[in-house]
Amino acid sequence: MASEFTVRLAPLRTTREGQVMVAESDRRPHRPGCLLSPQDLLTELQTSERIFRSGSWKPEQLLGAGYSVRLGDDLLVIPDNPGEARYTAIKGDQVMPEFTLAPGDTALISTIEKFSFDFDVTATIGDRFGLAAKGLLVLHGSTVHPGYGRELDPEHDGWRLKTNERLYFIVANVGPKNITMRKGDAIAYLQFFDIERAPENPVANVGFDYLSTLFGAGEHGEDGGLSYFRNVKDLRAEIDIQRQKVDREIEDMGRAVETNHAEMKNRVTDAQTAVDRVTNTSNMIVVFGVFLIATTLLGIVLVMLGDLVDKLSDLDVWKIALLSVLATLYAVATVTGVLLVARAAAKAIQPGTPPGTTDNG
Known part of the structure; x- marks a missing residue:
């Protein structure tokens, strides 16, 4: 495959200073208004310098009916560090094999390919979807003008x-x-077209040195980057600050709600404890009243039994014994009832269990 892409340049005239001149006879017949096919483009690149300078292009970059230009490493203006506003210019022998752009960062980049468009060739510039999908916005013109890369001698x-x-x-x-x-x-992706030969006028190009001043590179370091994207970056930072502020306020509100919930729970517990105390006190009063009534009735019964014994002293012995047994049973039943009521009262007046807890004893 390597031999298939061997570059065969048409003879070109050179000046005494080594500058390449393009002769009229070197220009191939062209079809105005037609897109160069993949084979036409490859042939053009292999046999002439009517599009790129020799040695600056690669056949691997040919894609369909176009060519993907590549990022160079020796003409760049990039941030000193990702996320910073100061920029460094990379020019000439300096190289930067890779660099990182933080969100909001901008950079000036150039191609590896060196252009030498003839006056009957133009190209359209298209974006690459893969870069846009990553969030990289590439700003460029829409066309490469005829004569771009040539100058008057x-x-x-x-x-x-x-x-x-x-x-x-x-x-x-x-x-x-x-x-x-x-x-x-x-x-970026370029597609090339034959056109009617344009008037041979120089194509104005502000060049790397001028473009670098847009970023405040080198001697303009105090100016920072392109104002629009710098403002976008500052706005993003302000949004992040506001988001953090809102997050803190939400956290504070959450803590306040938790505190209020705990305080309300404590108040409910205290109220339940107070209700239990009132209930236990009333139960104790009722039990004590029942105890007094039962004791009073027992005393009355005992007095009545004493009077009855005096009146029945002349009765038979077995009758007296029967009455004594009945009186004893009544007394035992009364005392037992009083004791049971007292025990129940003792349990009732114990402190109540707070809501939400379990008595495991």
């Missing part, structure tokens, strides 16, 4: 290819979790 009255023209994207983490990006990650 006044000495030779023609156009030469720029050595390091990238595409730049602003990415923002609008999701709830950290997102880590690595060199070589696919960041």
Whole structure:
């Protein structure tokens, strides 16, 4: 498979300074308004530098009728640390093989691919769903203009290819979790079209140095990041603070409810104890009254029996014995009844058991 993608560049003229010049004879016949097919695109990339500079693209990035550009590691503006407002510019020999964006963070990134569009080629830029699903918002233009990556060569009255023209994207983490990006990650999808040859005018590009100032990188470090996303990040932080405040208030309310419940339970217990005391006291009074009545009746019966014995002294002995036995039985029954009532009263006047507890004794 490696030989299938061997890059065969059409002959290009070079200046004395080593800049590549594009000759009219090197341009293939084209079909204006047509999307380049996968084979046409591969052939174009293998045989010319009319789209990318040689060595900056990979055949593995060809996908359907387009190409997925990759994240570079030497032209970046990223936060010093995830979640912070200060930014670091990575340029030239510096590299950053991976970096992490916290929720609300933004970064300026560039492609590995170096562009050298001819004036009869354009491309549309599309998002990748996988990045959006993670919460990564990629901000970019809609097209790559004809002539992007070329500049005038006044000495030779023609156009030469720029050595390091990238595409730049602003990415923002609008999701709830950290997102880590690595060199070589696919960041956007390009589809290429043949068009009628456009007027050969330079394509304005503000470049990396200007874009980096939007983030306050380097000498503009005191300015922080892009204001919109910084405000979104601050708003998210404020929402988190308010959420924590509400959570604390809910916890305080829960503790207050528990305290009130415990206090109410104690009051109910105290009220039940007071009711039990009143009930026990009234029971004791009733039992004591019954005891007094029973004792009084016993005394009356004994007096009556004494009088009866005096009156019946002239009766037979067996009759007197019978009356004595009956009197004794009555007395025993009365005393037994009084004792049983007293025992019941003693149990009744014991302190009541608080509600919700069990007497295991």
